[in-house]
Every structure is written in C-alpha cells, then in structure tokens.
Amino acid sequence: MKLRLAVLSLPILALAACSEALAPAAPKTEPKTVAMTWVHYVCADGRAVSALYPDGETAQLKLGEATHLLRIARSASGARYTGDALQWWTKGDEASLAPLAPGEDIASASGVACGPASRAPVSPPAPGTPGGLPDDRTPLAEGPAEPGGAQAAASVVETYYALVESGRTAEAAKLRRDGREEDLKPFARLHAQVGAPGRVEGAAGSLFVEVPVVLYGRYATGGEYHAAGKATLRRANDVPGATEAQRAWRIETIEVATAGA
Template sequence: MKRFVLPALFLAACSQQTPQDEVANAPETKLPATNTPAPEAPLNPPAPGEPGGLPDDRTPVLESPIDPKSAQGAGQVLQTYFALAEQGKSADANKLWSEGAEKLDLSKYREIHANIGAPGGMEGAAGSSYVDYTVQLYGRLKDGKEFKSRGTMTLRRVNDVPGSTEEQRKWHIYKADFA
C-alpha cells in the first residue's frame, strides 16, 4: 500500500497551483487611473544681485535689540506680515496695513514667500515717518503657476506727537508697488 500512496501524493502536489502560478494565470486587471498631480519643482527665487533678486547688499544684520520706532522695527512688521501670509492667515496679515491702504490681494496665491531687503533711509513728513523696503515675492498662484515679483513696500508710523494713539505710533504697511 505504501507504493500507491506516494505516487498519489506526488500527483496531487504536482496538480496544485502555487500562488505564483495563480498570479501568472490570472486575467489582466487594469488599475484605476489616479489624479495625483506630478510633484512640483522646488521654488527658487533669483539670488541677490541677479535680475529680479534683491540688491546684493552684504551689510550684516543688526543683532542688538531693535527699537520698535526704527527702520528695523518696520522690517519686523513686514516679516510678521509675510509669515502670516505664508500660513494662510490673510485676515491677521491685513491688520498690519494702514487704514485705507490698498492691500496686496493674498487670495490669488496658493503659496507665497518673501525675501525682504535692507531698509532705505527713514524719511519724515507731516508728523509721520516712512521707510521703504525692497521685497522679492515668489511662490505659486492658485492655478499652480510659479510667480516671481520684486517691488517696494513702504511702511508708515505716526511720530510721538500730542494726540496720537499707541496704535498710530506703530509701523503699518502704507503701500506696495510690485512689477
């Protein structure tokens, strides 16, 4: 009896399909198409000194405490503005503009970044101080297209004059001119 059991087991083993055979003999199935967009290229703004980049100013940044009334204090307002814009907090960002100023339309950007240059000279007129900053914007529009722009943003604060409020004596973005 032992003779017949071994050949029968051998034949049974040969007729069973292995998982590899099942995959090879399975009918071809097509995977559903995915709508995953191709990865986007990294954003690379022009470097300082290149066309569209910030001026190639190698003046070191001050590392001492910043006087909030100084031009560097105005620069901190711009840094805060663009940090909020990058986070999609446009309502909070817009609070940093002067009352009645024509604000940047942040709603057209899917992703926005800024490089902020050194301050220009501080000027005064009619009880207020003004300072200009060169700003390089880059990122992606809502449709995914990359953009780069360079312009000037002007900040304004009311000087410490009688009758001025604490809020008026803070730097606010007064205007933006971008190409």
C-alpha cells in the same frame, strides 16, 4: 358592422381626449449640470499641465496653449489615457507624461513625473540678480530693534508676509493702514523675502521707510509667480500727544511688479 364599429369608437376617442386634457402636465425637469474642475500639475521638467476629466473615458490636457483630447486605455494600475501622440498616466494625485511614437499604444519613452502644483518647489532669484533683493552685505545689527527704527518697520513686513503665507490674511490686513486683505485664490502657494530697510525719512509730522520685498510661488494653474518691489511704512512722529498706536509702524502701500511686466 363596419359602420357600427365606427360609431361606437367615437365616444371612446372623446373619452381618451378628455382624459388627456384632465391629466396633470408632467413637471418639467431642469437639466442637471455637473461642475468640472481642472486639476493642475507641475512636471519635473518644469512644464505645467492642467487636466480635466469630464467622464470615466476621456481626459483633456492643457500643455501651454494647446489642448489635447485623450481617451482611456488599458492599464494594470491607475488610469492611463492616450491620444494626440501623448500618454498621460495617473496614479492617485501623481501622474506621468510621455510621448507616443507612431504605432505605439504604450509609450516606450520614459515619462516625466508630474505632481500637484501646490507641492512643486520654486526658488526666488538670487540677491543682486534681476527680480531679486538688493545684494546688501551690510551685517545686521544685533539686539532688539528700536521701536521707531527702520528695522522695526522691516519686522512688520516680515510678520505681514508670514501671516499671508499661512493663510491668515485677515490678521495680516490689520498691519496695513488701508486694511486690505490679500487675495490668495490665484495661488497654490506664495512666499516672500524681505530685504534690509532704507533710511527713515520725515514729512508732514510722519515718518516713512521703504522695505524691499520679493514675492515668489506658484499660481493655482501651476505656473511660477515672481514679483518684486517695495513696501512703504508710515508712523507718526514722536510728538507730544501722539498715541502708541499712531507711533506704531503700519504698511502704507505695497508696490510690486511681476517679472516681465
């Protein structure tokens, strides 16, 4: 009986092997990747916080150069995370950050309020201070600016940055001779102050004027952005044959340096 059973089992094993060979291979599935985005906050005390929520149980916080891993904790509302002696409590797009004393599960210290970086205000340096516009107290001339005058050139710079602030960078690029479009991706917000223009100078059939500018705002990561420099504008001299377009002020270059650079 044992021998007979052994003999009879051979065709069954062979059939099983053939079935496995004939069966189509299971399609390979590529591992799914989930894109995670850092959320950037600015706190009332000026600190910038970046938070990453990889799942429903953890949060990673970037504070300065350090990254902290926090885990979800019980809360009556919102989402509360604790760890590394920190408490991070989010409610909608607002949050609060508080220290945890040894042995604490819920922070007894008052937390500092944090909100989206795009809504955090930032101010430019005062005129006459480092990084600010020149402290020029000369009264502005009343009435419309002369088309070829320095004030008309300053108005072009004002229009340029008004378009940039509103995100209309393609329109703003038309006011530049190189047609370059500003890249606003690094910024949550960007503002500009335009100062009084300098004297109009002539060279090689063209007129030039420099206009001081101060840029300020916030990076998308929450940090403050400050830069100062000048815009140089050029137009054709009033010579016979010059077209209206050639006699219009256009931005030749913009040279700014960030604070501390």
